[in-house]
Amino acid sequence: MTRFWLGGYGPAMEGSAEGIGVLAGDEGREATTLAYRGPVTQTPSPSWLAAHPSLDVVYAALEGDAAVQAFARTGELALTPLGDPVPTGDGVCHLAVSPNGQTLVASCYGDGRVVRFALAADGRLVPAKEDAAAALRAALFGDGDPDAAPATPAGDGIAAVDPYGAAGRASHAHAAAFLPDGRVATTDLGFDLVRFWRLQGPGLVLDQEVVLPRGTGPRHMVVHPSGHLHVVTEYSCEVFTLAAAADGTWDVVSSAPASPIAQIGVDFPAELARSKDGQFLYTALRGSNTIAALRVRGSGEALEPVALADSGVDWPRHHLVYQGKLLVAGQRSDTVTLLDLDERTGAPLGVRHEAQAPAPTSILPLR
Template sequence: MTRFWVGGYGSAMDGQAEGIGLLAGDADRQTSLAYRGAVTQTPSPSWLAQHPTLDVVYAALEADAGVQAFVRSGESSLQPLGEPVAVGDGVCHVAVAPRGDFVVASCYGDGRVVRIGVDPQGRLIADAVNKAAELRAALLGEPLEAAAPAGVAASASDPYAGARTAEGGERVSHAHAAAFLADGRIATTDLGFDLVRIWRHGAHGLILDHEVALPMGTGPRHMVVHPSGHLHVVTEYSCEVFTLAAGVDGTWAVVGSVLTSPIAEIGTDFPAELARSRDGQFVYTALRGSNTIAALRVRGAGESLEPFALADSGVDWPRHHLVHEGKMLVAGQRSDTVALLDLDERTGAPLGIRHRTVVPTPTHFLPVR
């Protein structure tokens, strides 16, 4: 049976979700999904991430500025695994390291990027970061801040110092997502400062390696790592996808960019998630505003993209979408619905809306493993 954990916005984020929900299909009707209710009582678990080897799910508690671990307690149930860990204002994304030994949380509100340790059972162990930092500082005679206490990484600086937003306001750091790269480093986006930041993982936290500045006002939001190793980054403000690659010296740089769709309207459309097909031939983004799905074909060795289709998402304000077994699920934040779209097996184009179901303020899908 096809099943998905569903993250959502609760009352503190002007939503109706009561916690992590369950979306499931009948054994005989895999393309007919129904919402089975909340399986946790969790305020605004807006992003979910799976541990690579354990039945543990991590949730970004966006309204509560924390991250919490949940362990599978039954076929379709979760229970808390320890207490939430405070990370920062507006935490909107969490990514788990390939070995499952730490997670990286991104905070839209205050721009923080935070590394949290994970123990062998999947529990979050942020306090251990503090203790390790304090011990190292004492042994080496260093000031405590040199040891990166609490797992908070170095804050971002605006590469366009003195610039203003399109509305004339002050530019502010907004960390938004993290992705683990094939070479073991970590990429994070800063939507407010137009940055993709590249990190190394040290014994006591994240160490900034270098940064890639995108054009001012683009707003890098989410990323997907292509099987070729290229990094595709969708921008919320300029409706583009930038492709980054590492040079022979390991320094990442932009190697290409393309509009998500020739008819995307900047200032009206705001791309959200970026997802790829399993074989890496296609990537898809959702345009909030026109409420459409834009499909792009991957060219060459992954270094360039070509938009080729635009389709109705079936929802209002498509905040997240997921390609799963030749179909696409789309979360409509403002319509309290989830839509299931068919995808053309040969061309990758969205074909149409197969099914809709009511789900309270959905913001993220995670397949139940």
């Protein structure tokens, strides 16, 4: 049986999900048997799910509660909390786990924070420790200036600053990706930034920022097997490709429209996913509710839009490529669709199956 954990929005976030759910279908017969099998946790709005690379542990971003929680798989289709929810940041919307299973990075849309957590040997979240030296100074000399801004919590990255200095804009961290050289890339949708970090001590140290054109809104990313970083933009409906120079400095090397007929202000790209062989990328356009396919050119440094197809859902919040097919989560239609993909051209071939599911926002394959 093919099975997936399903994250979604609960009533507090205008959805109907009761917690992490299960989507399952018979192996080889998903097109006719894929169905929602019910919730396995009572968790408020687990809007993004991420897996530990080697343990049967799932991490959920509790977006409405500004927290992250770990769950251990304790049965065929059972998850048990691995500790209490850990406070993170306002509107935490994305989680990324390091390949060695030692670090989790959370991106917070509401306050723009990028937060690093250590992971214990059993996958449990380890809350960041406060600065012992700062605590000692406070104990000896008092709390300092009462009007001063609060200290940045341990584990947080440096707060973003708008490179354009424009009024009325706010930082909105949206996604993170671990890079082959051990650094972490994050997007800031509000400030049009792709930021690069080094892991140092218990926290993050900002290494570099790449500024995208004003108003593009970088959202999600894919690390290509070639080492290139592809970034989809929510506001300008583009995919930017970044590459690292010999000295490790990143820069934009190309950009392409998600689709030649995407409408800025009507379409809002969400997720970006790649085919297993890295030949194609797929992004979903919320608004027209379509899936755009792009071919990867050269050694990964350029993209070419090749196809656009109906996603079969309303507001395609998340999608993934799985065994040559595309699964699409429709946040507003309460459905998940399965689309066939043309192996040669990469084009979506139309909706094969639709399953009812409560406000789905994240699909994660079970081990």
